[in-house]
Amino acid sequence: MLEAALKSGAWSRRAVFEVFARHLPDGRRYGVVAGTGRFLDALEAFRFDDETLEFLRASQVVDEPTLEFLAGYRFSGRVDGYAEGECYFPGSPIMTVEGTFAEAVLLETVILSVFNHDCAIASAAARMVHAAGTRPLIEMGSRRTHESSAVAAARAAYLCGFSATSNLMAGRTYGVPTTGTAAHAFTLLHDSEEQAFRAQLDSLGAATTLLVDTYDVTEAVRTAVELAGPALGAIRLDSGDLAQMAHEVREQLDGLGAHKTRIIVTSDLDEYAIAALSAAPVDGYGVGTSLVTGSGSPTAAMVYKLVAREDAEGVMRPVAKKSVGKPSQGGRKAAFRELEPDGTAAAEVVTVSGEHPQGARPLQVPLVREGEVVGREGLVTARARHRESLAELPPNAHQLSRGYAAIPTVFD
Amino acid sequence: MLEAALKSGAWSRRAVFEVFARHLPDGRRYGVVAGTGRFLDALEAFRFDDETLEFLRASQVVDEPTLEFLAGYRFSGRVDGYAEGECYFPGSPIMTVEGTFAEAVLLETVILSVFNHDCAIASAAARMVHAAGTRPLIEMGSRRTHESSAVAAARAAYLCGFSATSNLMAGRTYGVPTTGTAAHAFTLLHDSEEQAFRAQLDSLGAATTLLVDTYDVTEAVRTAVELAGPALGAIRLDSGDLAQMAHEVREQLDGLGAHKTRIIVTSDLDEYAIAALSAAPVDGYGVGTSLVTGSGSPTAAMVYKLVAREDAEGVMRPVAKKSVGKPSQGGRKAAFRELEPDGTAAAEVVTVSGEHPQGARPLQVPLVREGEVVGREGLVTARARHRESLAELPPNAHQLSRGYAAIPTVFD
Numbered sequence: 001m002l003e004a005a006l007k008s009g010a011w012s013r014r015a016v017f018e019v020f021a022r023h024l025p026d027g028r029r030y031g032v033v034a035g036t037g038r039f040l041d042a043l044e045a046f047r048f049d050d051e052t053l054e055f056l057r058a059s060q061v062v063d064e065p066t067l068e069f070l071a072g073y074r075f076s077g078r079v080d081g082y083a084e085g086e087c088y089f090p091g092s093p094i095m096t097v098e099g100t101f102a103e104a105v106l107l108e109t110v111i112l113s114v115f116n117h118d119c120a121i122a123s124a125a126a127r128m129v130h131a132a133g134t135r136p137l138i139e140m141g142s143r144r145t146h147e148s149s150a151v152a153a154a155r156a157a158y159l160c161g162f163s164a165t166s167n168l169m170a171g172r173t174y175g176v177p178t179t180g181t182a183a184h185a186f187t188l189l190h191d192s193e194e195q196a197f198r199a200q201l202d203s204l205g206a207a208t209t210l211l212v213d214t215y216d217v218t219e220a221v222r223t224a225v226e227l228a229g230p231a232l233g234a235i236r237l238d239s240g241d242l243a244q245m246a247h248e249v250r251e252q253l254d255g256l257g258a259h260k261t262r263i264i265v266t267s268d269l270d271e272y273a274i275a276a277l278s279a280a281p282v283d284g285y286g287v288g289t290s291l292v293t294g295s296g297s298p299t300a301a302m303v304y305k306l307v308a309r310e311d312a313e314g315v316m317r318p319v320a321k322k323s324v325g326k327p328s329q330g331g332r333k334a335a336f337r338e339l340e341p342d343g344t345a346a347a348e349v350v351t352v353s354g355e356h357p358q359g360a361r362p363l364q365v366p367l368v369r370e371g372e373v374v375g376r377e378g379l380v381t382a383r384a385r386h387r388e389s390l391a392e393l394p395p396n397a398h399q400l401s402r403g404y405a406a407i408p409t410v411f412d
Numbered sequence: 413m414l415e416a417a418l419k420s421g422a423w424s425r426r427a428v429f430e431v432f433a434r435h436l437p438d439g440r441r442y443g444v445v446a447g448t449g450r451f452l453d454a455l456e457a458f459r460f461d462d463e464t465l466e467f468l469r470a471s472q473v474v475d476e477p478t479l480e481f482l483a484g485y486r487f488s489g490r491v492d493g494y495a496e497g498e499c500y501f502p503g504s505p506i507m508t509v510e511g512t513f514a515e516a517v518l519l520e521t522v523i524l525s526v527f528n529h530d531c532a533i534a535s536a537a538a539r540m541v542h543a544a545g546t547r548p549l550i551e552m553g554s555r556r557t558h559e560s561s562a563v564a565a566a567r568a569a570y571l572c573g574f575s576a577t578s579n580l581m582a583g584r585t586y587g588v589p590t591t592g593t594a595a596h597a598f599t600l601l602h603d604s605e606e607q608a609f610r611a612q613l614d615s616l617g618a619a620t621t622l623l624v625d626t627y628d629v630t631e632a633v634r635t636a637v638e639l640a641g642p643a644l645g646a647i648r649l650d651s652g653d654l655a656q657m658a659h660e661v662r663e664q665l666d667g668l669g670a671h672k673t674r675i676i677v678t679s680d681l682d683e684y685a686i687a688a689l690s691a692a693p694v695d696g697y698g699v700g701t702s703l704v705t706g707s708g709s710p711t712a713a714m715v716y717k718l719v720a721r722e723d724a725e726g727v728m729r730p731v732a733k734k735s736v737g738k739p740s741q742g743g744r745k746a747a748f749r750e751l752e753p754d755g756t757a758a759a760e761v762v763t764v765s766g767e768h769p770q771g772a773r774p775l776q777v778p779l780v781r782e783g784e785v786v787g788r789e790g791l792v793t794a795r796a797r798h799r800e801s802l803a804e805l806p807p808n809a810h811q812l813s814r815g816y817a818a819i820p821t822v823f824d
């Protein structure tokens with residue numbers, strides 16, 4: 001596309017691309033914008049170095065004029081978008097990229113990869129956080145997804161209210177709080193469970209979390225409290241009927257005087273399993289597989305569509321695909337969240353007129369101007385915004401059952 | 413775990429970890445081992461550099477003796493595994509890692525991340541390739557998954573018989589053949605479809621593939637052949653009832669004398685949609701979302717379990733978790749594919765005795781010896797092996813409907 005546009009001269013036409021999803025992840029009530037910070041980092045690093053150009057030359061992917069264009073590539077346009085952590089709905093223009101066609105079209109894959117992954121994880125994470133109520137959630141799904149996705153997933157989970165991650169690279173790269181866990185292998189390594197617990201306590205102190213389901217849970221809990229005393233931080237259950245076991249273990253811990261020892265549960269938990277455990281005496285959840293795979297929706301259906309471009313006279317014109325199947329709406333859009341007098345979200349207003357509906361909250365913020373990132377912010381700021389955006393939604397947004405978007409999208 | 417094992421002294425015990433899946437991706441008949449080459453690359457790069465150590469020190473993740481151990485970390489053990497491309501079944505020990513507990517336990521996350529991702533993609537890709545018969549498949553799902561997963565997914569798809577990918581990084585990194593496509597944005601950029609087609613043909617020649625469903629398909633096909641002549645390489649359909657449109661477009665192309673112009677279809681295809689198009693005059697498929705998300709099973713349920721380790725006397729002992737829920741079998745296992753006299757696979761034999769069942773094919777090959785990679789091979793070799801392994805399976809392996817594993821796993 002780039003080579004042909006460079007040759008035809010159309011490459012330099014001013015173009016507007018929008019990122020949006022035609023529908024929410026299956027049966028969900030809202031989606032969560034995540035990945036903005038990662039995209040801004042990727043944009044700043046988006047260059048074609050000599051080795052890359054040599055590969056493209058040697059494999060004859062593009063011609064010499066295109067290689068020259070790529071060698072000097074540097075995005076010089078503007079980007080606006082929903083602030084990270086904000087909720088989105090079908091048709092929400094979560095990002096708008098404006099520049100020459102050539103510079104903007106090259107960003108499609110990186111933008112969609114970042115947002116399709118991160119929004120999918122965040123949209124699942126937010127439901128888990130709500131299901132957990134005030135109990136903390138630990139992200140521990142790194143082993144269940146590609147090694148780089150794992151880092152992004154930990155970031156998205158923290159954005160949506162998870163307390164910590166077991167992924168140290170997410171701690172290093174994004175400042176996500178990290179925490180560890182002992183596996184069954186650690187217990188099995190030692191000649192007895194007692195030796196294993198003793199080794200862990202010697203090294204990490206009584207505040208650690210001991211995994212008690214390698215052999216016999218009742219025996220393990222007794223050993224754990226014997227060795228650590230009532231100051232034992234927590235025990236972890238990773239198999240069996242977690243609700244029933246949590247009740248039994250709570251009773252046993254209390255009987256041993258370990259009233260403050262917490263019970264952490266793990267084992268293929270998703271938002272439904274977390275909700276089902278809300279009446280059990282559980283103090284925290286570790287979530288792996290279902291978090292990193294978006295709990296059934298591993299990609300967010302985001303698309304990157306050309307919605308306006310200059311014509312031969314230099315006039316901006318709305319454009320859209322016309323044939324059957326996947327209709328799009330042409331023209332650059334502005335987006336607002338319409339609010340009830342009490343502050344509850346009532347509708348997502350997406351308008352090509354650009355008019356600001358009275359009392360509605362504008363959703364797009366400047367992210368890039370003349371190629372320079374202007375919208376960078378800390379993950380903690382985005383995390384707080386996510387909480388506020390979610391709190392604004394009507395109560396039906398938090399139903400776990402499959403259904404429609406919590407608020408309608410009104411195209412105007 | 414590492415810190416506690418270093419302190420207790422148990423770190424240096426000889427340990428054997430196995431990688432296996434307790435079940436296949438939902439309703440599948442077989443899984444495909446993929447990721448071996450990526451893992452061997454990752455193992456060679458698995459070091460803790462100064463910046464990493466500084467992060468771990470500053471954030472107080474581990475103590476000084478552990479930092480010292482990590483600074484000198486270099487895997488010195490051995491790894492055996494199913495050769496890449498081989499089929500696997502529930503319980504197949506697709507990889508066996510042996511070393512000190514400390515050096516082997518550190519590899520858990522990277523091994524599982526690689527295999528859980530790549531096996532999930534490959535296991536879906538293999539079904540798509542079978543459904544497509546002799547028609548070529550192009551991988552074009554980069555935009556639907558994390559930017560790094562996309563590269564690995566393209567590799568796994570090629571391993572299983574896809575012809576090419578749109579991911580240039582997969583071409584550069586793994587030598588996967590690459591191919592491009594024009595998007596609706598390219599047509600919409602120009603003032604008319606004719607201008608867009610002309611620009612593409614001028615740049616890429618008549619052998620290119622023109623996307624014909626931006627406005628009106630019939631008109632676009634007429635324009636395409638008018639401009640390119642009967643030498644036009646292909647047209648692409650990306651929306652609507654693909655089977656019906658393929659029939660109509662084939663008739664139109666033939667009527668225009670473009671008998672050799674191929675019809676490529678895309679639009680959320682999965683193995684079922686591909687199979688449903690087998691009677692339509694389609695010449696190739698582009699597959700995106702469902703490929704990179706494992707067609708409903710984005711992770712392969714692989715686990716990394718300690719199955720044997722030295723005891724206090726230096727004697728190797730089988731170990732396994734004993735409590736309810738997720739039983740494992742202790743002891744280092746050997747694996748063989750039992751074959752009928754005609755060469756058809758009959759059973760997966762997984763044995764702790766190590767005895768070689770008569771006429772059975774051994775499945776494990778040496779990958780790493782004394783820390784050195786000895787099992788590296790080209791992707792094309794693995795691709796050929798995959799074809800052979802698949803050809804060996806009984807016909808029921810290729811049913812798309814949900815069901816049981818094509819052959820039973822016999823634990824011995």
